[in-house]
Amino acid sequence: MEANNPTSEKVEVEQLQNVAKNDLETSGVETGSDRAIGSFVDVDEKKVLRKMDMRLIPMLAALYLLSFLDRGNIGNAKIEGLQEDLNMTPGQYNWCLTVFFFTYAAFEVPSNLLLKKLRPSRWLPLIMVCWGVVMTLMGLVQSFQGLVVARLFLGVTEAGLFPGVAYYLTLWYCRHEIQFRQALFFSAASVAGAFSGLLAFGISKMDGVGGLAGWRWIFILEGIATVLVAASAFFFLFDFPETATFLTEEERAFVIHRLKYQGQVQLLADGTANQAQVAQAEEFKWKYVWQAFTDWQIWVNIFVYWSIVCPLYGISLFLPSIIKSLHYTSSTAQLMTVPIYVVAAILAVITAWFSDRVGKRSPFIIGFLFMMILGYGMCIGSSNPKVVYGGIFLVACAIYPSFPGNITWLCNNLSGSYKRSAGMAIQIGVGNLGGAMASNFYRQVDAPRYVLGHGLELGFISIGIVASVILIVSYHTINKKRDQKLANGEAAHYTPQELSEMGDRAVTFRYMF
Numbered sequence: 001m002e003a004n005n006p007t008s009e010k011v012e013v014e015q016l017q018n019v020a021k022n023d024l025e026t027s028g029v030e031t032g033s034d035r036a037i038g039s040f041v042d043v044d045e046k047k048v049l050r051k052m053d054m055r056l057i058p059m060l061a062a063l064y065l066l067s068f069l070d071r072g073n074i075g076n077a078k079i080e081g082l083q084e085d086l087n088m089t090p091g092q093y094n095w096c097l098t099v100f101f102f103t104y105a106a107f108e109v110p111s112n113l114l115l116k117k118l119r120p121s122r123w124l125p126l127i128m129v130c131w132g133v134v135m136t137l138m139g140l141v142q143s144f145q146g147l148v149v150a151r152l153f154l155g156v157t158e159a160g161l162f163p164g165v166a167y168y169l170t171l172w173y174c175r176h177e178i179q180f181r182q183a184l185f186f187s188a189a190s191v192a193g194a195f196s197g198l199l200a201f202g203i204s205k206m207d208g209v210g211g212l213a214g215w216r217w218i219f220i221l222e223g224i225a226t227v228l229v230a231a232s233a234f235f236f237l238f239d240f241p242e243t244a245t246f247l248t249e250e251e252r253a254f255v256i257h258r259l260k261y262q263g264q265v266q267l268l269a270d271g272t273a274n275q276a277q278v279a280q281a282e283e284f285k286w287k288y289v290w291q292a293f294t295d296w297q298i299w300v301n302i303f304v305y306w307s308i309v310c311p312l313y314g315i316s317l318f319l320p321s322i323i324k325s326l327h328y329t330s331s332t333a334q335l336m337t338v339p340i341y342v343v344a345a346i347l348a349v350i351t352a353w354f355s356d357r358v359g360k361r362s363p364f365i366i367g368f369l370f371m372m373i374l375g376y377g378m379c380i381g382s383s384n385p386k387v388v389y390g391g392i393f394l395v396a397c398a399i400y401p402s403f404p405g406n407i408t409w410l411c412n413n414l415s416g417s418y419k420r421s422a423g424m425a426i427q428i429g430v431g432n433l434g435g436a437m438a439s440n441f442y443r444q445v446d447a448p449r450y451v452l453g454h455g456l457e458l459g460f461i462s463i464g465i466v467a468s469v470i471l472i473v474s475y476h477t478i479n480k481k482r483d484q485k486l487a488n489g490e491a492a493h494y495t496p497q498e499l500s501e502m503g504d505r506a507v508t509f510r511y512m513f
Helices: 006-027 045-078 090-106 108-117 120-138 144-158 161-170 178-206 214-236 249-260 286-293 296-324 330-336 338-358 362-381 385-412 417-431 433-438 451-487 496-505
Strands: none
Touching (some): 045 120, 045 161, 045 178, 045 249, 045 296, 090 108, 090 144, 090 417, 108 120, 108 417, 120 161, 161 385, 178 338, 178 385, 286 496, 296 362, 296 385, 296 417, 296 433, 296 451, 330 338, 338 385, 362 385, 417 433, 433 451
């Protein structure tokens, strides 16, 4: 069912209400009243969504802003003298970037499983305090070896935030409205890019204060800021809709209801309602994790993820150096990164709104991948600083809208709470190994053209386009087969519990593309 079809939405809501009532009655649960089972005639859905947006998104965006700021500020520190002060070769500097992603990728799946079992309002701030301490201490390292160890620990402590928050949002919002919220949250990365340049420009003026170089103060002050925000997050984060104090009892029931029954009812060929799959199993079983590891779509989607994340980290880690290599001063290079990220953030939010509105993900993703090809083509094809800057501008403006779209596309097509948790962590964890690759794309010996780095980015983008087409064709084929099976009454062969445990492999589930 398309998210933008008012008629089908009305039919679906009526069906869901009947299914919920029948499900509760047959299970022996005391319903109390019609409103308790899903009529919710007095609930203003838009008001509830605004409440959730105001209470959840700003704090989550602040957490991710600091996360992206802390992992990427090494690029700002580099042009302020980090490499020279620690007597590092260009190869050693690239290794400092690379090792972060090894531990970052390894700890994402365990962290997401812990997030589901523990309280998000405790787990997320806790890991944030840990990485804030690591970031602060990074400002005191005295050698290449010390910086490597610090980056390894930064990967461990930061691993749980992005996949955790991306999954956490799916516990609050339905799949036809999630990309807009993912984009609001992820746009913090764009703001972090702009903020990083401004901060580095200001903090670098502290060079010599306390006997410390300016690049050290970048790490120290941004690390302290992370710890302070983490301390406040303990009091401002909420766990799950069931316990949200900012919602009334009726609103909490409504949010739980709409999440539990979203997208699980399909119309049969004769127009009657299929009431087979009505809920997702919530009890943890290792088979849900295994289902995620063996799901073909996750591994194909990872290639799409790489086509976006490789340019993302290439830009975030090397943009100041690339601009400086165009013969701008360090301070000018820091400031010239700001407008790129601001425009990218705005475009990400606008694109997400349209994507949710039309209920499509892939057309926007593929369109922006072609936009990246154009941008990198400009960078490779010209040595004119203005043309190169324009090409980088295009690339960044394509990366930031496509990234939340890709994350949302997969989470829309994973059904079952624990499978979705593990699947998103696999996508982001393995996908972020692309960051390890991208951190070695841009070598100092290739400056100022960086033809090798730009060329490798183009290769990954091309692979991503092919993977996107494979997903689209596969989803379309599977949906058509399930439509036929549903019309033939195959859903009647399964109990609701069996269909529930099958998740997105059930005949009642439809992939979004």
